[in-house]
Structure formats: C-alpha cells, structure tokens
Amino acid sequence: MNDGKKRQAQTGREAFDQRVSVAISLARLVLMGGIVVGHALLLGDFWAVYAPAGLGYPAGPGSLAAFLAVLAGQGGLLDRTALAGGLMFWSLNFSFYALSGFSLWLAVRRRGRFDLRDYFFGRFFGIYLSFAVAAVAAFTVWVGILGHTPGEHDLNFLLLGVARARETMAYNDTLWFLTVLFVLYLVFPVVVLCYRSLRLWGLLGLWALFTWLRLRGLLAGLSFLPTAFSFFLLGILAADLVHLLGDRLRGRLGQWLLTALAAAVAAACLVRLYALGYADHLAAGGVAYDTHAIGTAAFLLLLSLGLLVPGGPRLGGALRLAARGTFAVYLYHYLLFQLYRHAPGVHQAVLAAVSVLPAVVRAHFTLGCLLLYGGLLAGGVAYQTAFDRFVSGPLRRAFAKPLVLETKKRRQEVS
16 A cells, blocks of 8 residues: 555544544533433422422323423423433433443554553543542541431442442442442453454354343342443444444545444434333333333434534544543532532522523523533533542552662662
8 A cells, every 4th residue: 555545544544533532522421411410300499490380200100191291391392302311311321331331442442452551550540549539528528518427337338339338329329330330340351352362253242142131131130230241342342343334434435424324323213212212101101211222222322423423633622521521520410419408508509599590591491401511511621620630640650650669779778
C-alpha cells in the first residue's frame, strides 16, 4: 500500500473512531440522565410537580389507569416520552453494564494488546479511588449530619464494595452498581484469554451461555452476577463487531453504509421500546416492565443514534468531558436526594429555589428534568475535573513506577 492509500485508510479509521467515541459519550450522558430522572420521580415533591393531583407513582400490575392518567397530564409528546422513559429507569442499569463492556473491549481491540498491570492500575485510580471517596462521604453525611448510628462494620462493608447489604443500603444505595462492576472487572482478563484462543466465536459462545442462563432464570436466586455478566458480554460482543465494521466501512461509501445501518438499528429499537414501555401495557391491562429487554434495546438504540452524529475532535472532546462528569453524578446524586429527604435545611432551601422557577419549567416535565440533570452534571464535571487533577492524577504519577523504599547505600549502612 502506497503512502497516499495509507493516509486515506488512516483518515477513514480516525473518522470512524471519532463517531464511535461520540456515540459512547452520548450514550453515557443519556443513560445517566435517565437514572437521575428515575430517582427524582421517587421524590414525592418532584413527582407532585408533574403528576396530576392525587395520582401516586404508577408501579405494579394494578396501576395502568394511573400510568395512563399521568402520561395524559403531560404537555406534549416530548414530555410524555420523557416521563415514560423515567419510569423505566431501573432497566438502564443493564444498559450501563453493556456500555461498560463495550467501552472496555473497544479500547483493547484498538490497542491490539492487553497489559494486566496497566489494566488494574487504571481501574484502581480511575474507578475504585473515586468510589472509596464517595463511600466515605456517604458514611460521613449519614453519621455526622443526619445522626445515623453506624454499625461496627458499616464503613468496612462500604469500602469493600458491599453496598447493598442490609446494613449499608441507607448510606448510598446506588453504589451497588459499582460493586457488581468491580467483579466484572476481575473477570474481564478471562474474556481476553478466551478471545485470544477462540476469537469472536469464543465471545459468541460466552454470551450465548450466560444469556441462556439469564433467560432461563438459572442461578438468578444465587447471584445477580450472571445477569450482569450477560449484559457486559453483550457490550463486548457489540464492540468487537463495531471494530470489525471499522476495518471495512471506510471512505465516503463506508460512512454512508454505517449511517444506514445505524438508522435501521435505531428504528427497530425505537419500535421495540415503544412496545415495551407503552403498547404492551395496554394490551396486558397492567404495568409490568421487562427490564432486561428494555436495557438491551436502550443500549443498542443509544449507540445507534450516537453513530448518526458526525464525529469531530472538538465535539468529541467536549462530550468526553461531559461524559466523564456522569461518574461523579452517579456517585453522589442519590446521596444528595437523601439529604433533601432527611435534612430539613436542605429541603427548605431546595423548595425555595424551585418556587422562583418560571412557570414553563413547572409545566413541562422535559424542561424540569433538563434543569435538574444539567445542574448535577455541571457539578459532576467540575468535581471530576478537580478530582482527576488534584487527587487521582498526582497519585497515578507517583505510583507509575515502583517506589524504592531504601537505597542500596542505605541498606548497606543498616547491614
């Protein structure tokens, strides 16, 4: 291949990778927004702003009438869609497991190699360190501000990732997601070994096995991990297929083919989500969410929609920065909601701020959600940027090389 063709191929690959990067960032932003909105709907005051008077949170087989009444009370299609999506928020955790596997595997495939030391080094400083700080913060808030009497082992449980034990759920229940993800991170090197020996067929086999276990309900009573692993593998498999597409869909024709494929997948997922979130309830006469199916369709929909957005260095950089802030939002938004519930001063201050909002915000659910999520995301970006710069960044650099505790001269003097 001559130099001109090499440059053209490289440019085509870069354009493809930029589009995928944009898709990942947009998916993270939307998924995090859905989870924040879902938790906000569980707050009585937030729910009361947008639901007709007297209608409680619609959950369970007997709540179809309330579900329809709440949707009918919204100002337009966008508000109805946002509210219906917010009610399905728990399903988005499965989408996040798939997106985590997708991002992780795509990075490995792009490099073409896997370094175990670098992998765990990155997981510790990129994920666990922030988790540990959030766990200590939750413990401090509940004990020091809200007056909770801690158990002897509560902080130990939190730091060890036992965030959904009976003793620790009150501190910050959303940390449970990361405790499961930590286990998936431990298993991930085995996936790499499997791929090295069996290639794509190995990934397909693993995904088929754990999806079968999930659909049959086997092991579900013993552990949530097989279910989470099946979605993690779904993301890994999708990433491998996307990487292979990137090797083939280059040039202008390839970009058009990618756009057409992404649009087709997005359309199919939209139809599927409409059925799962609305039409199936009408047909059954009750509200019962298929959380696994919704999680799968949402993951594929958001990736496909993201691939329809033209990538670019500036857009990609801005979206990556915003998406990085979603990690801090996930770690702290539920704790902030708990402060709102249980700290009278915080509760009154928030209500006072809400009372001066324009009427249009209170009249349109979508605007209220964007304002809430936008504020949390801006704070998350600022926090995460500061944390990376002043905490995790310096520690990464300090431990990038082994620390020598004693020089050779000092050892000779001691001996």
